[in-house]
Amino acid sequence: xxxxxxxxxxxxxxxxxxxxxxxxxxxxxxxxxxxxxxxxxxxxxxxxxxxxxxxxxxxxxxxxxxxxxxxxxxxxxxxxxxxxxxxxxxxxxxxxxxxxxxxxxxxxxxxxxxxxxxxxxxxxxxxxxxxxxxxxxxxxxxxxxxxxxxxxxxxxxxxxxxxxxxxxxxxxxxxxxxxxxxxxxxxxxxxxxxxxxxxxxxxxxxxxxxxxxxxxxxxxxxxxxxxxxxxxxxxxxxxxxxxxxxxxxxxxxxxxxxxxxxxxxxxxxxxxxxxxxxxxxxxxxxxxxxxxxxxxxxxxxxxxxxxxxxxxxxxxxxxxxxxxxxxxxxxxxxxxxxxxxxxxxxxxxxxxxxxxxxxxxxxxxxxxxxxxxxxxxxxxxxxxxxxxxxxxxxxxxxxxxxxxxxxxxxxxxxxxxxxxxxxxxxxxxxxxxxxxxxxxxxxxxxxxxxxxx
Amino acid sequence: xxxxxxxxxxxxxxxxxxxxxxxxxxxxxxxxxxxxxxxxxxxxxxxxxxxxxxxxxxxxxxxxxxxxxxxxxxxxxxxxxxxxxxxxxxxxxxxxxxxxxxxxxxxxxxxxxxxxxxxxxxxxxxxxxxxxxxxxxxxxxxxxxxxxxxxxxxxxxxxxxxxxxxxxxxxxxxxxxxxxxxxxxxxxxxxxxxxxxxxxxxxxxxxxxxxxxxxxxxxxxxxxxxxxxxxxxxxxxxxxxxxxxxxxxxxxxxxxxxxxxxxxxxxxxxxxxxxxxxxxxxxxxxx
Numbered sequence: 001x002x003x004x005x006x007x008x009x010x011x012x013x014x015x016x017x018x019x020x021x022x023x024x025x026x027x028x029x030x031x032x033x034x035x036x037x038x039x040x041x042x043x044x045x046x047x048x049x050x051x052x053x054x055x056x057x058x059x060x061x062x063x064x065x066x067x068x069x070x071x072x073x074x075x076x077x078x079x080x081x082x083x084x085x086x087x088x089x090x091x092x093x094x095x096x097x098x099x100x101x102x103x104x105x106x107x108x109x110x111x112x113x114x115x116x117x118x119x120x121x122x123x124x125x126x127x128x129x130x131x132x133x134x135x136x137x138x139x140x141x142x143x144x145x146x147x148x149x150x151x152x153x154x155x156x157x158x159x160x161x162x163x164x165x166x167x168x169x170x171x172x173x174x175x176x177x178x179x180x181x182x183x184x185x186x187x188x189x190x191x192x193x194x195x196x197x198x199x200x201x202x203x204x205x206x207x208x209x210x211x212x213x214x215x216x217x218x219x220x221x222x223x224x225x226x227x228x229x230x231x232x233x234x235x236x237x238x239x240x241x242x243x244x245x246x247x248x249x250x251x252x253x254x255x256x257x258x259x260x261x262x263x264x265x266x267x268x269x270x271x272x273x274x275x276x277x278x279x280x281x282x283x284x285x286x287x288x289x290x291x292x293x294x295x296x297x298x299x300x301x302x303x304x305x306x307x308x309x310x311x312x313x314x315x316x317x318x319x320x321x322x323x324x325x326x327x328x329x330x331x332x333x334x335x336x337x338x339x340x341x342x343x344x345x346x347x348x349x350x351x352x353x354x355x356x357x358x359x360x361x362x363x364x365x366x367x368x369x370x371x372x373x374x375x376x377x378x379x380x381x382x383x384x385x386x387x388x389x390x391x392x393x394x395x396x397x398x399x400x401x402x403x404x405x406x407x408x409x410x411x412x413x414x415x416x417x418x419x420x421x422x423x424x425x426x427x428x429x430x431x432x433x434x435x436x437x438x439x440x441x442x443x444x445x446x447x448x449x450x451x452x453x
Numbered sequence: 454x455x456x457x458x459x460x461x462x463x464x465x466x467x468x469x470x471x472x473x474x475x476x477x478x479x480x481x482x483x484x485x486x487x488x489x490x491x492x493x494x495x496x497x498x499x500x501x502x503x504x505x506x507x508x509x510x511x512x513x514x515x516x517x518x519x520x521x522x523x524x525x526x527x528x529x530x531x532x533x534x535x536x537x538x539x540x541x542x543x544x545x546x547x548x549x550x551x552x553x554x555x556x557x558x559x560x561x562x563x564x565x566x567x568x569x570x571x572x573x574x575x576x577x578x579x580x581x582x583x584x585x586x587x588x589x590x591x592x593x594x595x596x597x598x599x600x601x602x603x604x605x606x607x608x609x610x611x612x613x614x615x616x617x618x619x620x621x622x623x624x625x626x627x628x629x630x631x632x633x634x635x636x637x638x639x640x641x642x643x644x645x646x647x648x649x650x651x652x653x654x655x656x657x658x659x660x661x662x663x664x665x666x667x668x669x670x671x672x673x674x675x676x677x678x679x680x681x682x683x684x685x686x687x688x689x690x691x692x693x694x695x696x697x698x699x700x701x702x703x704x705x706x707x708x709x710x711x712x713x714x715x716x717x718x719x720x721x722x723x724x725x726x727x728x729x730x731x732x733x734x735x736x737x738x739x740x
Binding site: 080081084103105106107109110111112202203204263264265267268269408409411412415419422423426445 | 493494495496497498582583600602603604686687689690691692706707708709
């Protein structure tokens, strides 16, 4: 009896100490702590290798300073949760963190991050960054909270084998939405057994449905300049827009006319993996509205290596609804380096960003990561543009790209969009009904911050 | 002196009490507190106390009501009807079966129970999916194929839960049936009572307590099933298989509304206790 009780007392004390005191180590002024997202796939070391090189360079340039990495090994959604918990307390907040633009505004609102404007003002390289990318890390207060290290863009992938069989041109470029549907109808008629046009849809596809699917349509409606989701002037979300209904109508057409994948396949949570890994390489998809990262799945060692892809697959930009200016549309996301509000060494952290973002280091990163450059100097560099087929195409789209209004309500707005899409995809809901259901959900999730347009 | 003795006697209990307070009561109390705030994971500078707003919001939220309804359907189908009856039937049949048959059946059923929830989820996903085993069998028999996870998601996940959880009921009922003195059934048989009559008038009343306990445990376990449904359907298509635990997860971690998610968790706790109260009452009235 006694030994058990003693052990329990010891355990209780240990537990109390652990929970009450945390790690207790205060940050040293000479050690820079850097947190980043480590791949859950042990064979993927791109980020680790790159950062190790930067660390060496940094420690040489700033004698007496040390860099300590605090990697977080987790899938995206769990990475956000873990990071947000670390940022809450000065004891656990690192000096530099890797932030997804998807959630950076939420973390800004939470007060987790430090504005970088004083640093950026005296940093000549900042003028090399393109404006849309700068805006991605800007808070609602107008201050900038992160330095983007690349982006992605989206467009239409088409299979030249399918196009040949359908008698469509091998250098295809639709001028408006109708051209896309027309090509899909031709494929449906002439090449049986192939999905003519894949547009991601519904809640199971998650943010992929919102961004690759719906927003690629929506941002091509209207005048092509003003944000169709969020009105930054009045800081309100847009309800009741014609563009929203038109985009839903497009999705409805795709699935009603059976130009898209079978509805039950489209609503399978793993469908995007199937599309990239199996259907496209096997020549089973005519046109796929998708992202710049697709070739990653076809590299040697990926499990479905497809060295021939650049000869078989064609690329076309996504046109605006009626071909109105600027003619093409793309959506972008990406990651930024940010300094936590509770960081112990913010100055040192920004020095580390500067070391990462010398032109040479930035280029090294884009090529290693098959990322899309947000710096004009790198984008113009021929050794970057030719590093991989397709990279020039997707880099050129950066000029026509849009960033999501990734404000705190965005994840819930996105879910509401997916629900509206799903309704018209299955045919359970009419476009009018789905759009008005979206409007009322929008009002609900944004606390009434809605403007009718 | 008396006081001192009492103190030294209760002292050894103190660590256990502290542990319980720290790790069990503490988090629960904290949960109850959070359920009355608008705490978010991110996207807000300060959380504030909002009273019953989260609970009011839940009852006005169609998605929540849908989740409650689906949870009830899922629980009744898979726990009350499926696991419970099938478990009893298996136990009754196995009592008469030969030893090899008994060992084999028991082995198979218990295997399903021992498998981790996620593994079981993947197995049944593979069974029900369009290219899956079930459709392969139906194809061989020239019967129509169906994408089960899409057309009948609640039925598919309920079946999965029955498949996985029946072993527990079977074990409980096997033990209960073994407790019935064989003289009673034999006497009834001599008096001319058939199988069904003996089941209805002798077996069921005598294992009534086990039925109650089993129903309660089954129900509580089924109410909290998450991994199985998550792996098979993620609550979809749409919200067509989104039970309360999945709804809660979506609100708390995908929409980062920790306060609302916690309030839903408390409501789920309430549903569980309602079921328990009903079972406890049933038990008391008859014995």
